[in-house]
Ligand SMILES: Nc1ncnc2c1ncn2[C@@H]1O[C@H](COP(=O)(O)OP(=O)(O)OP(=O)(O)O)[C@@H](O)[C@H]1O
């Protein structure tokens with residue numbers, strides 16, 4: 339039966355491939371968007387789980403963490419609270435580096451390295467405003483060592499060390515002194531996030547609740563992935579988009595498969611009549627047609643996954659987003675794509691299979 | 707009863723809500739191992755009768771017993787009956803074009819790769835003289851060869867009867883003779899009942915008995 343199914347699809351190669359292409363495009367989009375959304379989420383989680391911080395504070399309603407803006411004054415207020423052991427600020431933004439106009443750059447004071455999870459691998463921390471630390475991967479990609487000079491936003495800096503993060507914006511490229519980055523970007527007294535560590539014996543939840551209470555509407559506290567899913571709208575937009583496209587893929591792909599299979603059943607009326615005449619039951623004919631449409635879906639799952647994987651990689655190679663997004667290919671995503679592709683095959687095949695099973699052998703055999 | 711393969715009483719079959727009376731009360735008996743030719747003008751109901759005997763369709767009224775099975779019972783699909791008890795050969799396009807000759811022969815066994823079915827199919831292909839063409843597809847076979855494959859397929863499940871609806875209607879007379887001889891040979895070898903629809907009086911003459919239909923009715927049984 340499996341052999342017959344594949345032969346039947348092979349007989350109408352062009353038509354089968356068109357149906358597969360239709361579903362594949364939907365699957366590719368789901369994979370690419372999903373991997374990018376997962377990548378964004380992963381970056382955010384990394385930021386939030388940075389170093390020894392108990393929680394982070396960002397701007398309420400910011401569409402994306404790099405677009406959050408928090409006044410430095412808030413940092414000083416919160417740092418004085420009795421429950422807070424240490425609070426530090428960081429400015430996260432993009433700066434132009436040689437060969438990459440949008441390099442993720444973080445302004446942070448050396449005192450904040452521990453909370454931020456920064457580990458020096460080579461050289462030393464910066465002590466002057468024209469000094470910079472490079473992330474180890476960025477340093478090796480750019481071929482730069484401590485002692486070299488580097489131009490950031492057309493201003494000359496000296497690389498004094500190479501760092502690695504536990505996870506603070508993993509794919510970030512460079513650390514600058516906070517003041518230097520604020521000046522460079524003309525964003526004085528502005529932060530993106532505040533990282534907070536609470537005193538021993540203090541409940542993290544209570545400290546977070548106090549921030550939310552006192553700065554209701556302007557600041558939010560973040561600790562877990564679910565929280566920013568709620569708070570960062572761009573991510574939920576990507577997710578909603580991905581679901582919408584899944585749905586469209588289901589409908590358009592399903593119609594494509596149905597069309598292909600109805601044509602194919604119609605053309606094979608006499609053949610199906612012969613199969614029934616020599617002893618095939620209705621159920622067997624039904625299985626054959628459903629098998630064909632499911633195979634189209636399975637093929638589309640493979641092709642679409644490959645295309646989507648390639649597309650997500652291609653996007654991350656664009657200079658504009660390099661270092662900002664790295665796609666994450668979660669098993670869930672592939673499972674979702676496979677289920678959707680097979681679902682499309684099944685739904686698209688149901689009606690044609692029903693029609694095929696209903697073919698009367700007597701009438702089909704009169705049909706030349 | 708056991709030696710009668712087909713027993714029909716007052717079979718009526720109409721189409722298009724009764725506007726076409728394809729069979730208008732046909733009664734007949736066909737014995738096990740017999741070779742019966744069904745003749746008659748076009749539209750007289752020959753194919754309709756054959757289809758009823760082969761359980762491809764159901765009569766409107768009347769009684770019909772074939773190979774011990776009551777084909778007038780209203781429930782159930784007769785696919786199992788068709789697979790086990792009958793072998794069909796049609797005039798044209800008997801085969802599935804995407805399958806090889808061997809695979810076509812295997813279709814009624816509902817298995818394309820079971821060992822014993824395979825052995826039987828190969829043996830039959832050899833018997834019809836196509837052992838070397840088992841892996842060819844129908845478009846690569848001549849008309850006569852295709853009908854030989856159909857003959858092999860009709861026999862693969864060792865049925866009680868073979869129903870052939872103008873099986874040589876599309877062949878030239880030489881090829882026709884060869885296919886008919888093959889069919890007759892296999893029929894007598896295996897003691898199968900053969901019911902063959904034909905327009906050709908010469909073909910009919912070689913049968914044990916001829917049943918003639920006119921306007922949905924059996925005229926007179928003619929014995930040779
Ligand atoms: N499915 C159907 N729908 C409508 N009419 C049908 C159907 N099947 C058969 N008929 C009609 O029933 C009558 C008998 O048809 P049948 O095919 O049995 O004739 P036949 O003797 O086999 O003719 P031929 O020698 O041309 O094959 C014809 O008038 C035919 O048009």
Ligand SMILES: [Mg+2]
Pocket residue numbers: 752753754871
């Ligand atoms: Mg006919």
